[in-house]
Amino acid sequence: MSHNDIVFLHAPSVYDFRQKAILYGPISDLVPSTPVFEMYPIGFTTLTDYLERHGLRTRIVNLAVRMLRDRKFDAEKMIASLDARAFGIDLHWLPHAHGAIEIARLVKTHHPETPIIFGGFSSSYYHRELIARPEVDFVVRGDSTEEPVRMLLAYLRGDRDAKPLAEIPNLTYRNARGDAHANAITYSPDSLDHVALDYRRIIRSVIRDRILFDYLPFATWLDYPIMAGLTCRGCTHHCVTCGGSADAFAQVLGRAKPAFRAPERVAQDVRAMQQFSRGPVFVLGDLRQNGMEYARRFLRAVAGARGQVIIEFFAPASREFLREIADALPNFVVEVSMESHDPNVRRAFNKFYSNAAMEQTMEDALAVGCQRLDVYFMTGLPAQTYASVMGTIDYARHLLERYGDGRLLPFISPLAPFVDPGSLAFEQPERYGYRLFARTLEEHRQRLVAPSWKYVLNYETRWMSRDEIVAATYAAGRRLNALKAEHRLIPADLAARTDARIARAVELIGVIDRLMRESPALAERELLALKPEIDSVNESTVCEKEELNLPVSFNRFNLATVARTWAAGAMEKFTRV
Ligand code: B12
Numbered sequence: 001m002s003h004n005d006i007v008f009l010h011a012p013s014v015y016d017f018r019q020k021a022i023l024y025g026p027i028s029d030l031v032p033s034t035p036v037f038e039m040y041p042i043g044f045t046t047l048t049d050y051l052e053r054h055g056l057r058t059r060i061v062n063l064a065v066r067m068l069r070d071r072k073f074d075a076e077k078m079i080a081s082l083d084a085r086a087f088g089i090d091l092h093w094l095p096h097a098h099g100a101i102e103i104a105r106l107v108k109t110h111h112p113e114t115p116i117i118f119g120g121f122s123s124s125y126y127h128r129e130l131i132a133r134p135e136v137d138f139v140v141r142g143d144s145t146e147e148p149v150r151m152l153l154a155y156l157r158g159d160r161d162a163k164p165l166a167e168i169p170n171l172t173y174r175n176a177r178g179d180a181h182a183n184a185i186t187y188s189p190d191s192l193d194h195v196a197l198d199y200r201r202i203i204r205s206v207i208r209d210r211i212l213f214d215y216l217p218f219a220t221w222l223d224y225p226i227m228a229g230l231t232c233r234g235c236t237h238h239c240v241t242c243g244g245s246a247d248a249f250a251q252v253l254g255r256a257k258p259a260f261r262a263p264e265r266v267a268q269d270v271r272a273m274q275q276f277s278r279g280p281v282f283v284l285g286d287l288r289q290n291g292m293e294y295a296r297r298f299l300r301a302v303a304g305a306r307g308q309v310i311i312e313f314f315a316p317a318s319r320e321f322l323r324e325i326a327d328a329l330p331n332f333v334v335e336v337s338m339e340s341h342d343p344n345v346r347r348a349f350n351k352f353y354s355n356a357a358m359e360q361t362m363e364d365a366l367a368v369g370c371q372r373l374d375v376y377f378m379t380g381l382p383a384q385t386y387a388s389v390m391g392t393i394d395y396a397r398h399l400l401e402r403y404g405d406g407r408l409l410p411f412i413s414p415l416a417p418f419v420d421p422g423s424l425a426f427e428q429p430e431r432y433g434y435r436l437f438a439r440t441l442e443e444h445r446q447r448l449v450a451p452s453w454k455y456v457l458n459y460e461t462r463w464m465s466r467d468e469i470v471a472a473t474y475a476a477g478r479r480l481n482a483l484k485a486e487h488r489l490i491p492a493d494l495a496a497r498t499d500a501r502i503a504r505a506v507e508l509i510g511v512i513d514r515l516m517r518e519s520p521a522l523a524e525r526e527l528l529a530l531k532p533e534i535d536s537v538n539e540s541t542v543c544e545k546e547e548l549n550l551p552v553s554f555n556r557f558n559l560a561t562v563a564r565t566w567a568a569g570a571m572e573k574f575t576r577v
């Protein structure tokens with residue numbers, strides 16, 4: 001009998017990244033992960049929680065983190081040693097198209113009889129291509145797979161009340177004759193109250209399985225234990241390149257409108273996280289998406305939580321609302337993504353507010369006491385030219401001169417590596433001014449092992465070629481870095497290091513271009529000689545990761561709470577026996 005009903009595996013973006021010389025570029029500069037995208041989906045947490053509550057035994061193995069932390073870690077040996085009734089592999093983010101498929105191949109090699117289940121946003125989009133591959137046995141589609149996965153595991157266990165495959169919602173599978181079938185996405189619950197982001201269960205699993213590193217959400221999480229509070233699945237907005245927009249949810253994930261978690265439960269989650277960690281909690285999704293009453297109920301329920309709470313705004317907010325946030329959460333931080341300084345570019349991206357309205361929000365947020373205000377910009381947008389990107393940096397200067405008391409931090413990064421499948425730009429590229437270089441899963445898988453991010457990009461726009469997107473990104477990164485040093489947002493030595501890294505990355509892009517022009521076949525071999533240098537500019541290209549982090553106290557975890565959680569887990573097990 002298998003020890004685990006399901007083991008969830010998270011792959012690195014490119015499986016053999018430790019052997020390959022790839023200039024990934026600034027594709028992950030503004031998220032906690034490295035370019036290997038080692039962070040697993042939050043869904044692993046809700047899935048394991050739900051399945052364990054239903055009496056199933058689960059385990060998470062973050063192979064990407066293990067491979068990153070230990071260069072000698074043998075992923076294949078680890079896979080061979082695992083014991084499970086089924087394996088679950090996320091192909092949630094498309095940049096995992098290479099790693100996820102390679103991990104599946106290794107699992108099939110070592111466990112030929114064990115079913116492999118794929119899931120996540122990209123799996124849902126490419127389910128037909130996936131089920132045609134010998135490594136994949138099932139795809140569970142949609143944004144809410146907890147119950148369909150439970151039903152599938154019941155079927156695989158041969159439980160008496162199990163439903164046949166044809167009756168499991170959201171499931172793509174092959175029948176006995178090998179024909180592919182895709183059941184409709186009929187499981188898409190209206191509320192999120194049946195799932196929990198219960199990190200306490202993860203702590204218990206860590207202690208039970210005695211392997212902390214398998215469960216780490218990303219490589220440096222123990223130093224910066226940021227956690228997420230989930231308000232919804234779905235989105236009410238229509239940003240043109242986003243695979244999580246209202247349009248993509250409707251087309252790919254079978255969701256007509258967002259599902260919300262009761263605001264009191266979100267508040268409870270935030271408090272539970274703050275009990276054992278002193279890291280910040282990022283409340284995902286603009287609280288106002290479900291109306292002001294939802295936002296206010298959350299604030300009433302969370303009032304007094306003392307830790308850092310990050311609140312994101314998809315559009316300008318009123319001073320009154322900001323005051324309410326400040327009253328409830330003394331240590332709040334605000335994040336806004338303006339994308340561009342140019343309202344025309346923002347409009348082409350389907351965001352319709354004015355600069356004046358957002359600047360008023362910034363002024364108010366700072367006035368009522370937000371601890372930090374992060375403002376995000378992007379390159380690779382519709383209607384955006386090289387000159388417009390430079391204009392964005394001029395605008396960042398304007399913001400710093402006007403509101404710069406050290407709390408406002410501008411960031412810029414490219415839309416990379418891919419325009420999301422299912423997004424408006426991916427589905428109607430011409431209408432939105434995009435030219436796509438890849439459409440299928442296989443085409444994306446192959447692009448991921450190209451020698452530099454310029455060749456990995458799956459798009460260019462009517463306004464900027466790939467070369468211009470790359471050049472504009474580096475130039476903007478360099479200018480913004482200098483601006484931050486000038487405004488003492490970062491120390492001079494750190495700014496100098498970042499500047500040198502960007503300069504070297506630009507040179508390496510030139511070297512790779514030359515090798516590709518001369519002989520693409522030889523480029524791979526020649527680039528291996530440059531691997532140490534390429535790796536040295538791969539992380540934090542346009543800004544240091546630490547610039548993203550909020551200050552966290554030295555004692556990052558409340559060990560007494562961790563111990564109590566473990567003891568509660570042990571008691572629960574004891575009373576169940
Ligand atoms: C929050 C968020 C993040 C957080 C990370 C959260 C996390 N760890 O999951 C941050 C900010 C770090 C992030 C980073 C990135 N993100 Co993001 N993110 C989102 C956002 C806004 C919400 C996601 C969410 O709340 N999910 C809800 C949770 C509960 O469910 P879930 O994790 O999706 O899991 C459920 C299902 O997907 C499925 N499932 C998932 N995995 C598996 C595996 C198996 C086996 C099964 C059966 C089911 C299954 O079942 C789960 C439970 O029901 C979405 C946009 C949106 N509106 O959805 C974009 C989105 C998911 N992100 C996206 C992208 C592109 C990225 C980045 C690649 C961007 C970049 N270049 O840096 C990185 C990748 C980071 C990494 N892996 O290291 C795209 C993905 C498009 C695509 N198809 O590839 C989206 C859709 C939109 C966008 N552009 O931002 N992201």
Ligand code: SF4
Pocket residue numbers: 235236237238239242243244245246314
């Ligand atoms: S980028 Fe736009 S569409 Fe996508 S999740 Fe954020 S607000 Fe929604």
